[in-house]
Amino acid sequence: MAEQPTYYITTAITYPNGEPHIGHAYEYVSADVMARFKRLDGYQVRFLTGTDEHGSKMEQTAAGLGVTAQQLADRNAAAFKRVDDEVLNISYDRFIRTTDADHYRASAAIWTRMREAGDIYLDTYAGWYSVRDERFFTQEETEVDASGQRIATETGTEVTWTEEESYFFRLSKYQQPLLDFYRANPDFGGPRSRFNEVIRFVEAGLDDLSISRTSVSWGIPVPESPGHVMYVWVDALTNYLTGVGFPDTDAEDFTTYWPADLHIIGKDISRFHCIFWPAFLMSAKVELPKRVMIHGFLHNAGEKMSKSVGNVVAPEDWVNTYGLDAVRFFLLREFPYGQDGSYTHDAVVGRKNSDLANNLGNLAQRSLSMIVKNCEGAIPQPGELAQADRAILAQAEELLEINRAAYQVQDFHRALERTWYVLGETNAYFADQAPWQLKKTDAARMATVLYVTAEVIRKVALLAQAVMPESATKLLDALSVPAAGDAGATNASNTGPRSLAAFDEQLVPGTPVEKPKPIFPRHE
Numbered sequence: 001m002a003e004q005p006t007y008y009i010t011t012a013i014t015y016p017n018g019e020p021h022i023g024h025a026y027e028y029v030s031a032d033v034m035a036r037f038k039r040l041d042g043y044q045v046r047f048l049t050g051t052d053e054h055g056s057k058m059e060q061t062a063a064g065l066g067v068t069a070q071q072l073a074d075r076n077a078a079a080f081k082r083v084d085d086e087v088l089n090i091s092y093d094r095f096i097r098t099t100d101a102d103h104y105r106a107s108a109a110i111w112t113r114m115r116e117a118g119d120i121y122l123d124t125y126a127g128w129y130s131v132r133d134e135r136f137f138t139q140e141e142t143e144v145d146a147s148g149q150r151i152a153t154e155t156g157t158e159v160t161w162t163e164e165e166s167y168f169f170r171l172s173k174y175q176q177p178l179l180d181f182y183r184a185n186p187d188f189g190g191p192r193s194r195f196n197e198v199i200r201f202v203e204a205g206l207d208d209l210s211i212s213r214t215s216v217s218w219g220i221p222v223p224e225s226p227g228h229v230m231y232v233w234v235d236a237l238t239n240y241l242t243g244v245g246f247p248d249t250d251a252e253d254f255t256t257y258w259p260a261d262l263h264i265i266g267k268d269i270s271r272f273h274c275i276f277w278p279a280f281l282m283s284a285k286v287e288l289p290k291r292v293m294i295h296g297f298l299h300n301a302g303e304k305m306s307k308s309v310g311n312v313v314a315p316e317d318w319v320n321t322y323g324l325d326a327v328r329f330f331l332l333r334e335f336p337y338g339q340d341g342s343y344t345h346d347a348v349v350g351r352k353n354s355d356l357a358n359n360l361g362n363l364a365q366r367s368l369s370m371i372v373k374n375c376e377g378a379i380p381q382p383g384e385l386a387q388a389d390r391a392i393l394a395q396a397e398e399l400l401e402i403n404r405a406a407y408q409v410q411d412f413h414r415a416l417e418r419t420w421y422v423l424g425e426t427n428a429y430f431a432d433q434a435p436w437q438l439k440k441t442d443a444a445r446m447a448t449v450l451y452v453t454a455e456v457i458r459k460v461a462l463l464a465q466a467v468m469p470e471s472a473t474k475l476l477d478a479l480s481v482p483a484a485g486d487a488g489a490t491n492a493s494n495t496g497p498r499s500l501a502a503f504d505e506q507l508v509p510g511t512p513v514e515k516p517k518p519i520f521p522r523h524e
């Protein structure tokens with residue numbers, strides 16, 4: 001038997017200095033959809049997510065609240081994990097916290113490897129630091145705003161003058177190796193426009209990077225260097241290695257899953273992932289990840305979400321209002337992955353009512369209840385296929401390859417757009433063929449139309465499992481589609497994920513059909 005292909009996917013790990021919002025949910029859901037698609041498509045998947053708990057930002061937020069950084073991390077890491085588990089149905093394999101003991105070992109090990117490579121030296125850092133961004137800025141990268149406060153020009157956040165003894169990483173040495181690597185691996189960063197920004201930045205030249213702090217104590221100690229803790233991004237990025245057992249590079253997890261197939265991250269942290277991370281790994285002599293996909297930001301009616309404006313949406317509020325699967329669908333269908341996007345109540349309701357309630361829910365209800373009523377509750381025997389039948393089935397057949405190609409580059413938007421286009425065509429076919437009239441005039445032809453419609457629904461539901469696991473499962477249950485490893489079961493027992501290996505099969509006449517439970521009620 002051929003060995004099962006593997007797939008290692010990660011999200012960014014969040015700073016648990018506040019509560020989860022819908023922008024975080026966007027990232028989790030997209031990574032979850034990717035992980036589920038790969039599992040359905042036969043891959044052995046490892047999916048890592050978690051929280052980034054060290055650094056000045058956590059230290060200062062905790063001090064402001066009168067708690068310790070560890071207490072703040074414990075409280076909010078639990079809130080993030082709860083959103084994954086109970087609100088968004090995220091199918092991660094490990095929720096890593098950078099305060100986990102094995103992560104301390106991994107971070108110390110990568111540091112030691114970089115030092116042994118001759119890439120770490122002691123000096124004094126003098127420059128600007130933004131606690132909000134956890135990032136160093138040169139004088140030229142800052143400006144004074146109207147209120148007299150010095151800020152980072154790029155991000156608009158407050159910076160403070162910092163002068164301290166610090167270890168540096170020889171990032172400058174990796175300028176050319178990075179450019180060579182990008183050239184040899186044009187799909188390393190996506191989408192292309194965001195990757196190009198990174199490349200231009202590297203071409204302009206790289207300064208060495210300060211990678212330890214002496215004025216911060218909430219961090220991972222630098223090996224054999226009392227008083228120094230690691231700059232939070234050194235430890236944060238290393239989480240991806242901890243998640244597969246580093247520094248034990250002979251362990252099964254590591255040999256099975258490293259290098260990572262995909263890091264999913266937001267546009268504000270592309271340089272950390274496309275420049276620092278591969279440079280650290282080159283230095284530590286660890287293989288580089290295959291791809292970093294940079295998504296855009298989600299805005300509230302075009303405005304940046306912010307506590308002071310009071311427009312921050314909690315994932316739970318949305319899920320309670322619209323239902324989980326409608327939220328998951330909206331996030332990926334509404335705008336292209338990689339670009340910024342905006343949401344309004346009307347936009348979510350519009351998608352839910354037209355794409356889900358009408359195009360999918362209503363078509364499934366109408367066609368399957370006709371089968372239940374008029375075909376003895378089983379998939380009917382189709383007659384000879386007419387041109388219209390063949391045309392719609394052919395369109396549905398192409399969807400697997402279209403989806404695979406789109407998922408390959410995380411173009412979730414295109415995958416859903418094409419799939420729903422075919423559903424729209426199927427609705428038009430159903431209306432044209434009018435099986436409710438054929439019932440009186442030509443029962444055999446009615447059976448064919450219902451068969452074809454049910455077969456398209458089966459194919460769409462198989463693909464939709466990644467995005468809307470609960471609703472798609474209800475549809476597949478109603479059609480008695482056997483679950484993985486459950487070949488001959490009937491509908492009562494076969495609920496669960498259905499492998500995409502079943503995509504090219506066909507519905508078997510005589511298979512019991514149930515009217516699906518209402519899956520997408522209209523949002524009034």
Ligand code: ME8
Binds near residue numbers: 011236268
């Ligand atoms: O950056 N829309 O953590 P973080 C879309 N700890 N994505 C958003 C968003 C929005 N409105 N707001 C935030 C960090 N994000 C680091 C990561 S990884 C080794 C360390 C995304 O809590 C953001 O782009 O600030 C990032 O990918 C993730 O949420 C966590 O952001």
